[in-house]
Amino acid sequence: MAVPRVWPRLHDAQRRVLFEVLVHGSQSRVALARRLGLSRTSLTRLARELVDLGLVEEGDVYVSKSRGRPPEMLHVRPHAAHLLGVKLTGNALYAVVSDLTGRVEEQRQLPLRSRDVADVVSLIGQVAAELFAGREVPAAVGVCLAGDVREEDGREFVDRSIFLGWDAVPLAELVSEATGLPAVTSNDVQALTAGHQWFGAGVKVRSMVVFGLGAGIGSGLVAADGLMTGAHGRPGKIGHAHVGGVGAPCQRGHHDCVHSFLTMPAIEVNAGVQPGDYPLVVERARAGEVRALRAFRHSAYALGVVVAQFVNVLDPEKVVITGEGTDMLDFAREEFDRALDDRLEDTSSESVVIDRQPFEFSHYARGAAVGALRSLF
Ligand SMILES: [Zn+2]
The missing domain is CATH 3.30.420.40 (ATPase, nucleotide binding domain)
Known part of the structure; x- marks a missing residue:
């Protein structure tokens, strides 16, 4: 099987199939075709394309045959992508790296040396290099923090981030430059909500x-x-x-x-x-x-x-x-x-x-990773 080294550009129908399997779990091709309103022929073709891209696997690979799952089940390949999620507070950085299914594989907590934008961005760059080292496809970075994220002409600006003293900071752009990956920013509670919507209390x-x-x-x-x-x-x-x-x-x-x-x-x-x-x-x-x-x-x-x-x-x-x-x-x-x-x-x-819901600070960072994942769709 060909494995992509970067996250592939997907067309709309591919994204819909992948999203369905990702958020609602492994499914048979028949069930997927019905849910998405596609013919079985189209679904078979789309499944084949996603398999070739290394994003999806067919058949029963994680569960033993004796449990009797039908062979045409489609599963997401969890390691087809990794996402970095970062939560910034006024004095610390929490980071997690998650796989494509939102499962956290590793986490870090570091004090901020300063609240200077350049220093914080460079710290995010370092953490990204560390946590992505050896992973198949580092796909995107998400950063969340208390404050507003405004979109203007396709650019994201962090406004009124009181704990960091930031205003009108094009953080996504800066993080993207520092990590060499697509990056998105969001308000921290919005990120937490995104995490719950896809993989938590809101599924x-x-x-x-x-x-x-x-x-x-x-x-x-x-x-x-x-x-x-x-x-x-x-x-x-x-x-x-x-x-x-x-x-x-x-x-x-x-x-x-x-x-x-x-x-x-x-x-x-x-x-x-x-x-x-x-x-x-x-x-x-x-x-x-x-x-x-x-x-x-x-x-x-x-x-x-x-x-x-x-x-x-x-x-x-x-x-x-x-x-x-x-x-x-x-x-x-x-x-x-x-x-x-x-x-x-x-x-x-x-x-x-x-x-x-139980809470730990890393949940915000995980939400930011899910935000990064969402940006790929
Ligand atoms: Zn008041």
């Missing part, structure tokens, strides 16, 4: 909202099978919506917005601990300390308000909640449900499917 749904809770609050939206990117790369913002009460001041000076209660920094202030001492709030809440528990109750209520607004607007099949700061759901789930019941338009908290 079987056509609409969902993903909330990433941590230093800030971000959301990613999937509607009608598509990831919404917005007209300016900043959909799903709700941080300054009014909640009521009195909490930590946000950057705009509100004391009663979502940011005043929901983020980890707000929870720290509202619980009366030092900035960065979030684990202490968790510890105190576990011990039953009143102020810490109140901070989580308010945070849970604010989250309920936010989720209710998105459900009212989008009516999604599920709501995914993830991130480093989701403890309010352990300490005050009833407050979250109360806010949903308060603010949902035509329904009750029980009708909303909440899918709380």
